[in-house]
């Protein structure tokens with residue numbers, strides 16, 4: 333029998349040589365505050381409806397699912413319209429995929445690619461360079477301002493210099509939690525023909541969630557708003573991300589998507605979650621309060637924290653952040669080593685989880701000071 337080849341024996345694309353699969357450690361520890369999940373599982377009524385939907389799907393699992401996911405896209409449009417009255421979205425202006433990671437990869441497949449550029453504003457979401465790499469696009473960054481928002485003048489200069497075909501603006505931004513004002517977004521979109529993607533993965537956690545780029549869609553044909561059900565919606569395991577944009581942008585995604593990319597289960601379960609939107613989102617206020625408490629209490633422990641509109645906070649700086657991360661983990665608290673050197677990110681979990689985090693961090697800081 334031939335031995336299994338090593339990766340280095342295979343004709344891997346040169347730009348993938350030495351790359352590691354992306355992902356935060358998935359460790360089974362008591363307090364998991366590292367991937368910005370909503371810590372609250374669905375209640376019994378939602379679970380019952382999810383099970384009923386699963387049973388209905390099982391009876392027809394011999395058939396392919398709806399390739400266009402029309403009912404789901406209608407439900408997503410309905411959800412956005414209910415949160416942003418006047419946006420008048422319809423299924424043809426909404427597209428869905430397996431997480432907003434897939435949505436944004438499809439946008440790169442459709443609008444970037446060889447010889448084209450994707451521009452983002454650092455520090456920002458660590459998957460953006462991977463969307464670009466995986467679609468053979470060049471990834472470039474311009475710096476964020478000192479408050480970590482995107483300065484439209486800096487964006488305009490970077491766009492003029494690099495001529496990107498896609499501009500990615502995360503707002504609230506990961507890992508800083510910073511919102512970029514709608515006036516700045518408007519100026520960025522106004523000044524370019526590139527596709528401008530405002531990644532609002534954490535919008536529902538913002539202090540002013542109604543100030544969404546969804547409200548600008550009527551003004552700009554090159555604007556895309558990306559959303560996810562993974563965070564506030566407490567549906568990370570369901571894998572459902574979506575975008576709202578002009579119908580032609582949705583059509584571009586339809587060209588590059590794999591056939592039947594959204595399974596029947598995904599579509600059915602996401603529709604159930606959307607039918608229970610108020611219940612799925614019921615804990616958002618509680619999580620916002622935990623976030624606000626982090627912003628107040630971390631400075632009292634003697635560490636800096638960056639103002640956040642999301643369900644996490646970036647705190648630091650530490651001389652050796654890996655050491656702090658490890659010492660927290662030793663106490664059963666998992667946070668994320670990401671973002672600018674020396675900083676760590678902690679998700680706003682339940683009040684009990686936050687309590688365990690404060691206690692562990694207090695002990696670790698005593699040890700290292």
Ligand SMILES: Cc1ncc(COP(=O)(O)O)c(C=O)c1O
Pocket residue numbers: 367368430431432433434457502505506531533559560561562568572573
């Ligand atoms: C800014 C941002 N965008 C997009 C995503 C992707 O989320 P998902 O693929 O689960 O929809 C994340 C996940 O952490 C994120 O932080």
